[in-house]
Amino acid sequence: MAAVRHRRARRLVIIGFGPVAARLIDDLRPAVRDRRLQILIIGAESEPAYNRIMIGEVALGRTDPEMLIMSDPAELRSDGVDVRLGTAVIDIDRGRRYVTLGDGDQYAYDQLVFATGAAARAPRLNGLRVQPGGTDPVLPDGVAVLRDLADASRLRSMTGPGRRLVVLGGGVLGMELALTAAEEGAAVFMVHTGRVPMERNLDGIAAGLVARHLRRRQVTVIADAQAADVRLESGRFAALALADGRQVAGDALLLCCGAAPRTTLAERIGLSVDNGIVVDHELRSPTDDAIFAIGDCARIRCADPSCDRCAPYTGPSGLIGPGWAQAEWLARRLMADKPTAPLDAGSGNAPVMIVKAPGLSIVSAGRIDSDPLDALLDDDASTPGVAQWSDPEHGRYAKMITRDGALEGLICVGMPRTAAELTLLYERRAELPGDRSALLRHDGPDHATVADPAGPEVTICRCNGVTAGQIGAAVDEGHDDIAAIGRATRAGTGCGTCKDRICELLNNRAKVVMA
Incomplete structure (x- = not known):
């Protein structure tokens, strides 16, 4: 009798242990069991995966880390996942397919996933020591x-009530943190190069509403300003000097200048990199079919230069969803x-930008630069339609660009x-x-409050694709x-932007039960 071959x-091997890597492992755990x-997962930080979107709340003392x-490393290890924290991959031998860690350990792989995320970018200013690419500054x-x-x-130790x-x-990050810090009692000064905040994501009216909201929350906005120098006294921050000679004194300086994909290791081993590790619609590197990339380190760009599905993605979105x-x-x-259908990278729609800061909610997506006057003066069918509504007195504004x-x-x-x-309409x-x-009546006073009028199929949590019906079922099972x-x-x-909506569903559910 022939022996059975197993x-x-x-x-x-997964490099990086952030929220995206954690989701990948969760979905692969049955195969490990x-x-x-x-699976070997390697995290450079000593902590396991955590929700990076909420670290501003930690920095300002609103949430415990x-x-x-x-993710629980003990649970992962009990399932058979090998978890290595506080170490980094220093080399990858693509020919022999093994990785070398900082402590000298080596591990073989059949497939490898980069989930290294992105690093904060710092400007090149006198007084700062910044590495090439603007990341990992000293x-x-x-x-x-x-x-x-x-x-x-670090930021928590530098801020607090009465501090500048x-x-x-x-x-987005600068505005959210400025508003939250101001609410915590700090005197906040926002310096930015544009005429109004968030001008890349908003049109003039919306950005103007945001600027006014900042002023009303006691955030001093210094617009059209170019930073020149970081002034130090006894080795510590004292003021930000501007190109026009002004100085903005403070106890602390927070740099909110964007992020850059972590691609140093990928570049060093010869993978294709272009504002992220280049991958196709199967998230596979065109340089090495054993290597994949996901999340903020990945740039989806297939071999077809005319692919309309790739067009909106000039780089990582910075969004968790x-x-x-x-x-x-x-x-x-x-x-x-068997082969899986290629990833739907967005069906031609750029990601949705959502902001929820104290007293303010903002959503922006896709093409936002169209003017209602264009549609009125041009009967060309290619001209998009624009519907616009504003109530500046109450800080409300909506703009819809349609084709x-x-x-x-x-x-x-x-x-x-x-x-x-x-x-929801945009994504579908x-x-x-x-x-x-x-559509405007959803925020009107006559909006129903006892039952959810949107129906059980409506997505409440966009990051995870959870519907109102699934939340309702969880409530029925005792998750209250x-x-x-x-x-x-x-x-x-x-x-976290859906938490108010979840609370509303919980309250509505309780009212229905009591009735």
């Missing part, structure tokens, strides 16, 4: 970036016995319900109702608070 479990797969943890006392828990701890915080950068979608797809791809009735772009400020509905490329004003629902469905564990 197929060896495939060896998968079944001994079809061996433990609340952000998304910062003096009183100067911080915000990307990981170590950065959060200078924020360099008027983008697309990274998690990539992780879930790659898990299916790695374990499939053939479907959304090409949107801006929504101060109208969270309308924003949620528009986001669905046609808007003929009467655009019907946000934390429990998060554990049961993953809703609310991403960017």
Whole structure:
């Protein structure tokens, strides 16, 4: 009788242990338990995966770091996952397929996934020592970036009530942190190069509403300003000098100047890199078919230069939702016995930008530069339609750019319900109702509160794709608070912008039961 031959479990090495890698491992754990797969995950930080989107809350003392943890190394190890924390991969031998760690250990792999994320970018200013590419800066006392828990701890020690915080950068992160720090009692000065904050994501009216909101929250906005020097006293930050000679004094300086994909290792081993590790619609490197990349370190760009699915993706989005979608797809791809349909990288739609800062909600996506006057003066069918509504007195504004009735772009400020509905229509490329004003009623006083009028199929948590019906089912099973629902469905564990909506569903559910 012939001996039975057992197929060896495939060896998968994952470099990076952030939220995207954690999602990939969660979906692969059944294969590890079944001994079809061996996984080694390598994290440079000493902490396991945590929700990076919420580290601003940690930096300003609103949340404990433990609340952000998304993965339990002990549980992973009990399933057979090899977890290495506080170390880094220093070399990869692609020919022999093994990785070398900083402590000298070597591990073989059959397939390898880069999930190295992105690093905070720092400007080249006198007084700062910045590496090529602007990442991993050596910062003096009183100067911080915000990307990981170590950065959060550093910033926490520098800020607090009565302190003067200078924020360099008027983008999403800078605005969110400026508003939160001001609410915590700090005197905040936002310095940015544009005329208004977030001008890349908003049109003039929306950006103006944001600027006014900042002023009303006691954030001093210094616009049209070019930083020149970081002034130090006894080795510690004292002031930010501007190109026009002005100085902005402060106790701390927070650099919110964007992020850059971590690609140093990928470049060193010869992978194709272009504002991220280049991968195709199967998330595979065209340089090496055993290597994949997901999340903020990946740049989806297939071999077809005319591919309209790749066009919106000039680099990593910085958003958690697309990274998690990539992780879930790659898990299916790695374990499939037959070819899997290529990843839907967005069906031609650019990612949605969502901001939720104290007292302010903002959503922006797609094409936002169209002017209503263009449609009025030009009857060309190629000219997009624009519907626009504003209530500056109450800080509310909506803009919808359509082609053939479907959304090409949107801006929504101060109208969270309308924003949620528009986001859903945008992502589904669905046609808007003929009467655009019907969408505005979601934030009106006559909006129903006892039952959810949107229906069980509507997505509440966009990061995880959790619907109102799934949340309702979790409540029926006894999960009666946000934390429990998060554990049961993953809703609310991403960017956090859906938590108010989850609370509303919980309250509505309770009212229905009491009735």
